[in-house]
Amino acid sequence: MSALIPPSPDRPSPPRLHRREAVAALLEGRGDLLVVAGLGAPAWDCAAAGDHALTFSLWGGMGLAAMTGLGLALARPHRRVLVVTGDGEMLMGLGSLATVAVQAPPNLSIVVLDNERYGETGMQPSHTAHGVDLAHVARGCGFAVAATVVASKDLLGLRASIHQGAGPIFAVVKVHAETLPLVLPPRDGAMLVERFRKALQE
Amino acid sequence: MSEPHDLPVDWPAGVHRALTAAGVSLVGYVPDAGHKRLIELCHADPTIRAVPLTSEGEGVGLAGGAWIGGARCALLMQSSGVGNLMNALGMARECRLPLAVLVTMRGEEGEANPWQFPVGRAAPALLAEMGVEVTRAETADAVVPAVEAALGRIYSGRDPGDGSAMAAVLIAQRVIGVKRFQVEETR
Numbered sequence: 083m084s085a086l087i088p089p090s091p092d093r094p095s096p097p098r099l100h101r102r103e104a105v106a107a108l109l110e111g112r113g114d115l116l117v118v119a120g121l122g123a124p125a126w127d128c129a130a131a132g133d134h135a136l137t138f139s140l141w142g143g144m145g146l147a148a149m150t151g152l153g154l155a156l157a158r159p160h161r162r163v164l165v166v167t168g169d170g171e172m173l174m175g176l177g178s179l180a181t182v183a184v185q186a187p188p189n190l191s192i193v194v195l196d197n198e199r200y201g202e203t204g205m206q207p208s209h210t211a212h213g214v215d216l217a218h219v220a221r222g223c224g225f226a227v228a229a230t231v232v233a234s235k236d237l238l239g240l241r242a243s244i245h246q247g248a249g250p251i252f253a254v255v256k257v258h259a260e261t262l263p264l265v266l267p268p269r270d271g272a273m274l275v276e277r278f279r280k281a282l283q284e
Numbered sequence: 285m286s287e288p289h290d291l292p293v294d295w296p297a298g299v300h301r302a303l304t305a306a307g308v309s310l311v312g313y314v315p316d317a318g319h320k321r322l323i324e325l326c327h328a329d330p331t332i333r334a335v336p337l338t339s340e341g342e343g344v345g346l347a348g349g350a351w352i353g354g355a356r357c358a359l360l361m362q363s364s365g366v367g368n369l370m371n372a373l374g375m376a377r378e379c380r381l382p383l384a385v386l387v388t389m390r391g392e393e394g395e396a397n398p399w400q401f402p403v404g405r406a407a408p409a410l411l412a413e414m415g416v417e418v419t420r421a422e423t424a425d426a427v428v429p430a431v432e433a434a435l436g437r438i439y440s441g442r443d444p445g446d447g448s449a450m451a452a453v454l455i456a457q458r459v460i461g462v463k464r465f466q467v468e469e470t471r
Binding site: 116181279 | 375
């Protein structure tokens with residue numbers, strides 16, 4: 083069976099959210115929140131919600147978003163840290179879910195915007211299109227909270243958990259496979275780093 | 285009668301002191317027998333958070349996140365793990381992350397596992413090609429000065445023309461000792 087064959091039609095596709103709306107809802111009134119945006123569409127979604135000195139946007143390092151969030155959460159235990167990434171990026175860093183769960187940082191949340199596609203490279207189905215359940219993986223790694231969100235009414239609760247809940251928190255947000263206008267964050271990595279460090283010292 | 289210079293050098297204790305003195309508060313590692321004592325010292329030190337990784341590339345994310353949060357992170361691995369680092373080092377280089385990598389070498393003299401040769405032999409060139417400054421410690425007493433120098437370089441200002449603040453210290457296999465493969469004869 084070719085990996086390019088779309089998922090079986092007999093598997094009902096779950097309801098889905100629009101990614102830009104979901105990210106805007108999660109980042110609304112972000113306050114002290116520190117954000118790591120995984121490469122590709124999640125970074126564009128975060129930029130569309132408003133470029134911010136305390137959003138570290140990755141343009142590479144695929145698979146490292148969760149680990150970057152872990153390093154930040156351990157360095158800043160009194161700040162809340164949110165990683166926003168995609169299913170393909172998370173799949174490349176599955177081991178990091180085990181690493182994060184073992185460290186169990188109470189101030190870290192990981193949100194995977196799951197469109198079941200490699201959206202930047204031609205919308206090829208990812209493993210999640212074939213049934214791989216990232217929330218289940220996270221639970222198996224030891225995340226106390228690992229949920230899949232398919233309804234916009236649940237975003238408010240997820241946002242509250244990101245700001246106040248006992249982490250580490252893992253959530254998959256099922257989103258449409260849609261191609262949206264690019265909203266790009268700055269792409270100079272050294273600048274993004276220095277901007278972030280400076281903003282944290284202020 | 286043994287002279288002082290004949291005493292075994294406790295390089296893991298020295299490296300641990302060097303890390304602490306440089307303000308390193310996070311150490312990411314994939315275990316290697318050569319790093320066993322240093323890993324234990326890091327775990328026992330309340331000023332250091334020692335983080336076991338499933339793969340070496342994770343360490344670059346860990347170090348990057350720590351750095352933007354204002355903390356310093358060093359990485360420990362064996363030479364085979366250098367092969368797992370490559371794309372992650374691209375992120376570190378573009379972001380000019382200070383990165384200290386301590387590598388215990390395999391695939392050198394006395395190596396009994398031929399699968400360790402390819403990446404062991406390529407490791408210095410792979411690191412150098414990605415912009416990591418590579419130093420080798422051929423003897424136990426060379427390890428600590430090499431680590432101190434590497435930490436000093438990456439954390440004390442950076443050459444804006446270089447675009448990289450990464451340093452690796454490769455600890456020769458003869459410093460660590462050779463892994464024994466004891467096979468019981470079954471007849």
